[in-house]
Amino acid sequence: MTTDTAAKTPEAGKATGNVKHMNMIEAINSALDNMLERDDDVILLGEDIGYFGGVFRCTAGLQEKYGKTRVFDTPISECGIIGVAVGMGAYGLRPVPEIQFADYIYPGLDQLVSEAARLRYRSAAEFIAPMTVRSPFGGGIFGGQTHSQSPESIFTHVSGLKTVIPSTPYDAKGLLISCIEDNDPVIFFEPKRIYNGPFDGFYDKPAKSWKGFDEAQVPEDYYKIPLGKARTVTEGDALTILAYGTMVHVVESVTRAKGVNAEILDLRTLVPLDIEAIEASVEKTGRCLIVHEATRTSGFGAELSAMVQERCFYHLEAPIERVTGFDTPYPHSLEWAYFPGPVRIGEAIDKLLSE
Structure with a gap:
């Protein structure tokens, strides 16, 4: 880690x-x-x-x-x-x-x-x-x-x-x-x-x-982490991956297994959002992948995609990709298929890097 x-x-x-x-x-x-x-x-x-x-x-x-x-x-x-x-x-x-x-x-x-x-x-x-x-x-x-x-x-x-x-x-x-x-x-x-x-x-x-x-x-004692500050999990220049919560660990394991030099940002706070850190990373890498567990339609990834498009359009070298949960009721018996996992995340990475 x-x-x-x-x-x-x-x-x-x-x-x-x-x-x-x-x-x-x-x-x-x-x-x-x-x-x-x-x-x-x-x-x-x-x-x-x-x-x-x-x-x-x-x-x-x-x-x-x-x-x-x-x-x-x-x-x-x-x-x-x-x-x-x-x-x-x-x-x-x-x-x-x-x-x-x-x-x-x-x-x-x-x-x-x-x-x-x-x-x-x-x-x-x-x-x-x-x-x-x-x-x-x-x-x-x-x-x-x-x-x-x-x-x-x-x-x-x-x-x-x-x-x-x-x-x-x-x-x-x-x-x-x-x-x-x-x-x-x-x-x-x-x-x-x-x-x-x-x-x-x-x-x-x-x-x-x-x-x-x-x-x-x-x-054990008191300390604070300020709201609105993303954490750079790994630095890289191949692509930027935006994630939060559990998905931070999933995307890190996928990029490590694939040997991809990705810059992973753990957003930490969605509101307030560290848009400056996102901008700086996407401008550096030119590619952006967004991963979250929630359903795709109207998920927070849609807002992230819009903001990246608005602010980083001239730096993008490929369309923004999203890997999310599916637009279905939560499937108890197919829980692990519902989550963004190594297959879907790996395919999105490969698509971004090939364009």
């Missing part, structure tokens, strides 16, 4: 103290622990996050440490969870609601779109909604149609919301802390397929843990 020196030295809030090997679950737990300790206004709420510690254990031990008034369970009501968080934020708290799976966020969509995203604007900044909605998203655990969706493009469409998706334990902690301290509402999607370890793209050979990965060496 490539070591990203820039990512190890955040622009603000640089960490001090011990560094510990963590998977993504542990890194998220560490971020929440740090923020609960630093800021009495930080409140965690959601289904089963208290005594049980969350269905994926991201909040394990936090209720015992900080009490039931700061880490508490809610009824099974996503609209209620998010609505309460909007009120908490307007009151002056910094709530971190968890939606147990991204597929269940839709009942709370009106609260996010009509209330949280607009509160600062409609109140002339008298009120804000400094809330971070955490939710596992994407497939990879055979969760079926109601536990595997990737709805990120819905939220990138809404002015006033920020959308963040980490791909490593190190980034997960630093980005989550930045989200919690941000004064605007943030959707923080956690790619559950890589909670415990990244897949290398060849599905019969998954990495069972984050052991041995530089990005799993996480400071």
Whole structure:
């Protein structure tokens, strides 16, 4: 795994103290622990996050440490969870609601779109909604149609919301802390397929843990990674590949296996987007491949493609390519065929390099 020196030295809030090997679950737990300790206004709420510690254990031990008034369970009501968080934020708290799976966020969509995203604007900044909605998203655990969706493009469409998706334990902690301290509402999607370890793209050979990965060496203390800054995973000049979340690891494994000198950008945050880094890379390579797990039509890759075309047209040496999920309901029995994998990504790379 490539070591990203820039990512190890955040622009603000640089960490001090011990560094510990963590998977993504542990890194998220560490971020929440740090923020609960630093800021009495930080409140965690959601289904089963208290005594049980969350269905994926991201909040394990936090209720015992900080009490039931700061880490508490809610009824099974996503609209209620998010609505309460909007009120908490307007009151002056910094709530971190968890939606147990991204597929269940839709009942709370009106609260996010009509209330949280607009509160600062409609109140002339008298009120804000400094809330971070955490939710596992994407497939990879055979969760079926109601536990595997990737709805990120819905939220990138809404002015006033920020959308963040980490791909490593190190980034997960630093980005989550930045989200919690941000004064605007943030959707923080956690790619559950890589909670415990990244897949290398060849599905019969998954990495069972984050052991041995530089990005799993996480400071135990507070640090921040600024929103809106992409991470250069690998440098290259043959083509630019834009990805986020699980797909970062898949595309890296494919390019490594093919011996392609690709420049891979991990977007980290979709809104705000590091368009400057994208421009600089595409202008250098002249070719662009976009990879994401969500369905193709109106996926975030379409917006990326439009922006690259608008800003880099005279530098492009080949049409922009996209490799995505298919425009179908999530296929439980064909999960691995649905994901962008080595065959489809490899074909797209070959097509780009031949033009």
